[in-house]
Amino acid sequence: MTDLLTRTIKFDATRKAGLERLDSFVPFAGTTYRTERNFDYGPANRSNVSALSPWVRHRLLTEQEICDRVMQDFALSSTEKFIQEVFWRTYWKGWLEMRPSVWSIYETDRMAALKRTQTNANMRRDYTAAIEGNTGIDCLDAWAKELVETGYLHNHARMWFASIWMFTLRLDWTLGADFFLRHLMDADAASNTLSWRWVGGLQTKGKHYLARASNIRKFTDGRFDPQGLTENAGPLPDDFAFDKPVPPEPPTPLPLGKKAMLLITEDDCTVEQLNFGAIEICSIATWNLSDLRSPLQIGDAASDFTTRALANAASRACEKLGGNATAFTGNDAIENMVTAASDAGAECLIVPFTAQGWARAPMNQLAAKCRERGIAFCEIQRNWDIEAWPHATKGFFPFKEKIPQLMLTAGFDIKGKR
Ligand SMILES: Cc1cc2nc3c(=O)[nH]c(=O)nc-3n(C[C@H](O)[C@H](O)[C@H](O)COP(=O)(O)OP(=O)(O)OC[C@H]3O[C@@H](n4cnc5c(N)ncnc54)[C@H](O)[C@@H]3O)c2cc1C
Structure with a gap:
């Protein structure tokens, strides 16, 4: 574990602060990121991930700039894992862009679930306990408080949180996604909605993500020892057929001289x-x-x-x-x-x-x-979106195959420095 990258981060919403964080992260975007990124050491130590998402979500930094800076020091093969993660954001955005009904159905279902928390006392009690961090499940309670206090959660914590929310607490996934959207500094309609759907088994049909206590103990460095997790459950029931992806409209040309x-x-x-x-x-x-x-x-x-x-x-x-x-x-x-x-x-x-x-x-x-x-x-x-989004028609795997070509189109020397 490296001690060189700043452990605690001041999430200052300026381009300057984003560029500084990017600069300090770059030396760790190769092997360190690939081997250590899944560890959640807690808010006092974010030295193994970039923590760039609030800046990139607002495009205070662009995806192109992040790749540019990393590729000044690395060949694509040495920093592939990190670059792929950057492209996950692009993929989710493209995927949702071509299926807008997934967002509108989410909004409708969330409103219905919020109404049920008003009328159903048990549901209100369980939902309130979860968002206030009072469930008795040590990790979930800590993450709920961390999210509200800091506006950021590690990716692995987001996956475990969503899984425990849906499969152990049996809460409606749209309420969990809403809790994230309300508190994440990087709140993003595509990454959030589709990641919650992915954990629940709605996105990749029938494939869901189950949080396991042993995995949480290991990747939180023993900070948590959650009891009573449901480690055996099927995916969420789903009778929703995706619309056929509608390719994005070509951008309107700018008017001349106005x-x-x-x-x-x-x-x-x-x-x-x-x-x-x-x-x-x-x-x-x-x-x-x-x-x-x-x-x-x-x-x-x-x-x-x-x-x-x-x-x-x-x-x-x-x-x-x-x-x-x-x-x-x-x-x-x-x-x-x-x-x-x-x-x-x-x-x-x-x-x-x-x-x-x-x-x-x-x-x-x-x-x-x-x-x-x-x-x-x-x-x-932006050209980045124009080029990449049309490829988000299926799963991430076929999209990933396009990354080298997309990088070439974006002007990168994908052999890079080392
Ligand atoms: C249930 C759930 C909800 C999520 N909600 C959001 C959200 O609202 N907004 C959001 O930006 N991300 C969301 N993510 C994706 C991911 O968790 C965050 O982008 C990542 O944790 C940000 O931290 P980082 O910058 O340190 O990531 P790093 O690991 O350093 O990754 C570098 C960059 O790659 C991108 N990235 C990495 N992982 C993902 C991913 N799985 N999906 C999309 N982009 C990714 C981000 O732009 C990130 O800044 C969610 C994931 C889950 C499982």
Whole structure:
């Protein structure tokens, strides 16, 4: 176990802090990551994983930049495991993008489950005990508290947590996924929903993940000794047939030579990298929709990270493009945003592409309102997504086979340095 990488992390929602964490992690992205990444040493020691997910989820750092930095020091073969993990995020996003009904059904089922916690006293008691960390299962109780306090959980802890939630506590999976979305700083509709489904056996049909006490003892370095886990159970029952994947629409070309308002969202907080062609940015705004992650209250760590990430993105965008940014929050802001664009003389509103999830429907409403008021609406998609998402039609294994080709297309020398 290495002691060289910073053990405790300050999750500062700035691009600078993300780049610093990336730099300090890179020397460990080869053998150390491959052999030690499954250990959860606890919040006081995150020296064996990158902990970059809050930054990359908000694109304060991009997937391309992470791979770029790692590939400066490693050949793809030496850091393959880490690069593959980075591509898991891309894969899940592409998969959900092509099957939007999986998200809308999740939202409907979650609302029904939340209503049942109001009407069914036993369910309310069990659910409350789980989210407050009062079940008596030592690891789950500690992770529930860690999640609320810190806004981050190790990947293995997320898998064990979800499994115990579904198979030992027999709680509805959508409530667990909602608890994660409310508190994770990296809350992501695709990675979260599809990972919960995967643990439950709904994603890879019939294949589920069962948390075992011996595995938890080993990979938490003996910090936990959970009792009473259900180590034998079948996958969750499922009569849901996936829709046929619908390939993503090709990106709309940017209009030529128009004045535009640039809108920054939590999906992309490094907009100064985007190519606006001949468009003149005459106004900048941010739109914070993080409260829509759940019908319930969003946790402080998660909420603060997004608010600060947007402020940081806006200040960098203003530095590069000039002007000041206006901050908008929530669904009710649509009318005011379009008025602000119109007052600034914008003929077009430009926004980085919004992936499937809680922000997609409000973004569609904004697009409709813009058109109603004679303002063009345009989303800019990153090449990384355009190239990779169409390959997320089946499981991760066939997608993984495409990674070297995707890396080549993205301009990487995949033989690298060592
Ligand atoms: C039940 C469950 C819920 C999850 N919910 C989310 C979520 O809401 N948001 C989220 O970003 N991730 C989610 N994950 C995926 C994963 O746990 C986190 O991305 C990872 O733990 C982040 O920590 P890290 O940056 O230290 O990861 P590292 O191990 O250092 O990995 C490097 C990067 O690869 C990506 N990555 C790694 N593992 C995964 C994975 N399994 N799926 C997708 N991307 C991955 C992340 O961008 C991560 O920053 C979930 C996993 C499970 C099992």
